[in-house]
Amino acid sequence: MEGKYHRRKLYPEETLLSWVRIVACLTILGGLLVVGAISIFDEDPTVSLAEKRKLAEMPDFSWKGLADGSYFSGITSHYLDTFPARETLVVHNRTLNKFYFFSPGKQNTLILDNQGNVGNHGEALPSANPSGSPSAPPPSGTPQGTDDPSAGTTAGTGESQRPTTGSFTNAVGEDDVDITVGSTMIIGDRAMEIVSYGAGSSASYADAINRLAASLPANVRVFDLVTPNSGEFYSPADMHTGSHSQADMIDLIYSKLDSRVTAVDAYDALLPHLDEYLYFRTDHHWTALGAYYAYTAFCQAAGLTAQDLSSMEQGQVEGGFLGSLYTATSAYPQSDALYNHPDTVYYYRPAVSTDMTFYETADMSEPQTYLSTVSHVDEDVQNKYLCFLGGDHPITVIETGAQTGKTCLIIKESYGNAFTPFLTHNYSRVVALDPREFNGEGEDSLKLAEFVERMGVDDVLLLNYPMSANSEAYLQHLLGLL
Numbered sequence: 001m002e003g004k005y006h007r008r009k010l011y012p013e014e015t016l017l018s019w020v021r022i023v024a025c026l027t028i029l030g031g032l033l034v035v036g037a038i039s040i041f042d043e044d045p046t047v048s049l050a051e052k053r054k055l056a057e058m059p060d061f062s063w064k065g066l067a068d069g070s071y072f073s074g075i076t077s078h079y080l081d082t083f084p085a086r087e088t089l090v091v092h093n094r095t096l097n098k099f100y101f102f103s104p105g106k107q108n109t110l111i112l113d114n115q116g117n118v119g120n121h122g123e124a125l126p127s128a129n130p131s132g133s134p135s136a137p138p139p140s141g142t143p144q145g146t147d148d149p150s151a152g153t154t155a156g157t158g159e160s161q162r163p164t165t166g167s168f169t170n171a172v173g174e175d176d177v178d179i180t181v182g183s184t185m186i187i188g189d190r191a192m193e194i195v196s197y198g199a200g201s202s203a204s205y206a207d208a209i210n211r212l213a214a215s216l217p218a219n220v221r222v223f224d225l226v227t228p229n230s231g232e233f234y235s236p237a238d239m240h241t242g243s244h245s246q247a248d249m250i251d252l253i254y255s256k257l258d259s260r261v262t263a264v265d266a267y268d269a270l271l272p273h274l275d276e277y278l279y280f281r282t283d284h285h286w287t288a289l290g291a292y293y294a295y296t297a298f299c300q301a302a303g304l305t306a307q308d309l310s311s312m313e314q315g316q317v318e319g320g321f322l323g324s325l326y327t328a329t330s331a332y333p334q335s336d337a338l339y340n341h342p343d344t345v346y347y348y349r350p351a352v353s354t355d356m357t358f359y360e361t362a363d364m365s366e367p368q369t370y371l372s373t374v375s376h377v378d379e380d381v382q383n384k385y386l387c388f389l390g391g392d393h394p395i396t397v398i399e400t401g402a403q404t405g406k407t408c409l410i411i412k413e414s415y416g417n418a419f420t421p422f423l424t425h426n427y428s429r430v431v432a433l434d435p436r437e438f439n440g441e442g443e444d445s446l447k448l449a450e451f452v453e454r455m456g457v458d459d460v461l462l463l464n465y466p467m468s469a470n471s472e473a474y475l476q477h478l479l480g481l482l
Contacts, residue, residue: 044082055081060442070441110186110334111194123383123414124391125375147277147344183467184328185235189337190281191325192231194239195466197249205469206256208478209462213260215449215482216460223301223461224257225264226250226469227286227294227415230279233270246466253469262301264461269297280343283323284467285385288347291418294463299426302459307425312348317377321345321384345384347374350424353401358393362444373398373421388417394437394444397455400424409457411435411448411481413474415465423461431455439480448481 046055059065059074066072185192213222231239232246240246247267254263270278270293278290286294292309299306320342329335350373357367371390377383389396392414407429410416416432423430438446452460468474 044078062441065441108186108188108334108337110329110332112184112329112332123386124393125371125377125381125386147281184325185231185239186325186329186332186334186337187235189341190230190234191329191335191338192235192239193229193284193325193467194231194235194244195229195246195249195470196243197246197252197466197470198243199252201470201472202249202252203256204475205464206253208475209261210256210258211482212448212462212478213258213460216452217449220452220457221262221302221459222260223262223264223298223459224254225266225294225298225461225463226253227266227463227465228270229284229286229465229467230281232466233274234279249466249469264294264298264301266294266297269293269300277346280321280323280385281341282321282326282338282343283385284325284465285323285415286418286465287345288388288418291415292348292422295419295422298461302426304426307351307422309348311351313351315347315349315374317345317347317384317387319379319384322382323385324383343384345387347387348421349374350400350421352424354421354424355399356389357397357399358390359395359397360393362394362438362446364395373424385414385417389420389432391417392434392436393432394434396420396432398424398430398432400428400430402426402428404428406458407431407456408459408461409433409452409455410461410463411478412463413465413468415468416463419463427459429455431457435477435481436474439477446481 044055044058046057056074056077058078059071061071064070065074183194183196185194209222209224216222226249228246228250231244233240238244250267257263270290273289273293276289277287278293279286296306298304321344322339322342326335326338329338354373355369356372357369358371359365359367373389375387375390377387383391385391398420402425404427406427408423408427409431410420410423411433412420413434413436420430420432433446433451438444448460451457462478464474
């Protein structure tokens with residue numbers, strides 16, 4: 001009949017294809033439901049062994065977090081970090097990366113657009129041996145070199161020009177690597193963070209320092225120390241010039257500080273010693289030796305006498321150290337060069353007596369004292385840098401044998417951990433404050449002016465590495481102290 005619709009009979013192969021599609025969709029949907037069900041009822045891991053980092057925790061509910069979206073973004077971060085079989089997939093991803101990430105020529109190179117700042121978080125030892133005793137010092141006469149500390153030297157010897165071209169230890173020409181700037185880079189067996197700064201971010205950081213200084217009594221001295229990281233000294237020219245020049249960034253910040261703030265020139269204190277073991281190759285931190293040279297620069301700015309390095313007991317932490325930059329690049333074959341050449345963590349124990357107590361809350365209740373300025377770290381602990389102050393604690397107070405009657409407050413992130421023990425030679429009390437632990441959502445409130453008065457502080461030192469000085473999140477924590 002005209003106009004009557006007749007449905008075409010499907011061929012057998014078309015019917016089969018339809019069923020295949022239906023079965024495929026149901027299989028995928030079923031798999032997602034199974035994974036979802038497992039993720040609800042299984043025990044979520046807290047640490048990734050493959051990536052050597054803490055995993056995101058499930059956020060606590062708050063109406064503020066619900067309103068600004070941070071609650072749901074926290075849930076997303078937690079699930080992405082803890083979905084079933086994630087650890088296995090991470091390991092397999094590294095295998096796949098070997099097929100399409102390779103280094104042209106003879107030089108082992110990798111540049112990653114890792115804009116998350118690998119060091120923008122705190123980590124602390126959950127427990128420690130009460131003895132606080134790392135392994136015995138290495139034999140005397142250890143030669144200086146890439147992974148060996150310098151002994152008995154002082155800063156400020158020799159004259160050096162600030163770098164403008166080339167690399168000091170891993171020479172790489174511009175034709176040897178495709179310069180596409182990210183934030184993490186491997187050249188040879190060294191990994192580095194590459195800094196990109198802007199005039200606005202530098203000015204904002206300087207303004208925050210000025211505002212904090214202005215909030216303090218006039219008799220309290222204020223110092224600011226922005227240290228370069230290893231990318232300034234050991235990367236190709238394009239990675240530490242122009243918008244990536246940490247020398248220019250530091251100069252710009254210091255030029256905007258009020259007269260109330262004294263700038264500390266750690267850059268030129270480090271410069272004559274670039275052939276020494278100043279920075280880890282697999283981690284974003286400096287070594288204790290690099291921190292020592294910065295300490296001598298602070299002493300010069302503050303009119304203090306720096307303790308000679310030879311007067312301190314030198315030792316090393318047991319086991320090799322594969323740090324945060326290895327973790328950030330471990331999915332790529334170039335990281336094999338880091339894995340095969342791990343760092344060694346050397347320490348210098350203060351030459352004065354120290355009694356260290358740390359606190360998790362602003363009211364400084366429930367003091368904990370099982371750690372020391374150089375703490376024991378078990379060999380199976382991945383982050384050996386935790387030996388310095390036991391890692392990042394909200395408030396750390398060190399009573400020292402230095403008979404000066406003075407108190408120094410250092411406001412720092414983890415770069416300050418290797419630096420702080422040296423201050424014990426010049427102050428009867430050293431207080432370390434990590435601003436990342438206060439004034440945020442669900443965190444204790446702490447105001448700098450009140451804290452300085454409560455602790456009887458004479459000198460305040462703000463110490464940061466370049467990524468923190470350019471971090472909006474870190475800037476907000478500083479401003480939260482006002």
